[in-house]
Amino acid sequence: xxxxxQVFITGAVLGISIAAPPGPVNxxxxxxxxxxxxxxxxxxxxxxxxxxxxFLLTYYGVxxxxxxxxVRNLLFVLGxxxxxxxxxxxxxxxxxEPQEQKRYGRPYLxxxxxxxxxxxxxxxxxxxxxxxxATFGSSIIFGFxxxxxxxxxxxxxxxxxxxxxYRSMHPFVIYASGLVLLVFGVWLLLTGLLSLL
Numbered sequence: 734x735x736x737x738x739q740v741f742i743t744g745a746v747l748g749i750s751i752a753a754p755p756g757p758v759n760x761x762x763x764x765x766x767x768x769x770x771x772x773x774x775x776x777x778x779x780x781x782x783x784x785x786x787x788f789l790l791t792y793y794g795v796x797x798x799x800x801x802x803x804v805r806n807l808l809f810v811l812g813x814x815x816x817x818x819x820x821x822x823x824x825x826x827x828x829x830e831p832q833e834q835k836r837y838g839r840p841y842l843x844x845x846x847x848x849x850x851x852x853x854x855x856x857x858x859x860x861x862x863x864x865x866x867a868t869f870g871s872s873i874i875f876g877f878x879x880x881x882x883x884x885x886x887x888x889x890x891x892x893x894x895x896x897x898x899y900r901s902m903h904p905f906v907i908y909a910s911g912l913v914l915l916v917f918g919v920w921l922l923l924t925g926l927l928s929l930l
Contacts, residue, residue, distance in 0.1 A: 740869055744876020745883070747865055751784065751857050752777075752884040757816055758847050758854070760913035762885075763892055765840045767907060770893040772840040777885035779844025784881060786849065787858045788874070791866045812850045813922030816914050819847070824911035852924075 753759075758780040766773025848854055865873060 737872075740872050741876035741879070744869070744873040744878075745880035747861065747873070748877040748880025748882075749884050750861070751854065752781075752881045753888075755913065756853055757812075757819070757851055757914055757917045758844060759888065760910040760917075761819060761843055761847055762889065764907060764910040765843070766889055766892045767896060770889055773893060774885055774889040775840035776844035776847075777889060779841040779846070780848035780851075780854070781878070781881050781885060782841075782845050783848025783851075783854065784858075785878070787855065787862065788866070788877075791858055791862045792871065807925070809852050809925030809928070810922060811925075812852050813918050813920075813925055815847065815850050816918030817922070819843075820911050820915035820918055824908070824915070 758777065762773045762776040762780075765776045865877075
């Protein structure tokens with residue numbers, strides 16, 4: 734039996750493992766952080782809320798239903814369409830000055846929407862989350878979400894400070910964010926459509 738501090742550290746490491754890898758959530762947050770630190774962090778907080786929802790669904794055994802092929806494939810197609818839209822909205826602003834750029838949606842709702850429709854996030858819950866909840870139950874919550882929140886604050890802060898210090902990074906961040914979203918959109922859409930056909 735692990736001590737409470739070991740459960741906390743395990744939870745924190747698992748939280749970072751879902752939050753830190755490059756993906757659509759971090760790409761959207763990077764785009765929003767060009768607007769302000771709070772906008773970038775709110776995007777990440779929205780995705781964290783999606784993880785809280787997935788935690789509850791996993792705890793009560795609902796996440797396993799997504800293993801069904803048709804549900805998973807539909808999620809891939811919907812996620813791909815969303816990523817395409819976000820990539821378009823991001824890259825459309827690439828050549829504009831920061832003051833002229835339009836932002837899509839409210840950052841928190843943007844992060845929540847991406848988090849709920851992101852097959853990678855859901856795949857983590859099916860592959861790792863089910864085992865985590867089965868092993869630790871609700872005792873892992875504090876460490877897990879501490880790890881996620883620590884990552885969200887660190888990521889938004891470091892990126893914002895870099896943009897403030899090196900203004901030339903601003904267009905690069907927008908361009909890179911749009912390309913990441915586009916790549917994920919293509920991959921998700923192709924995966925979903927080919928599986929449905």
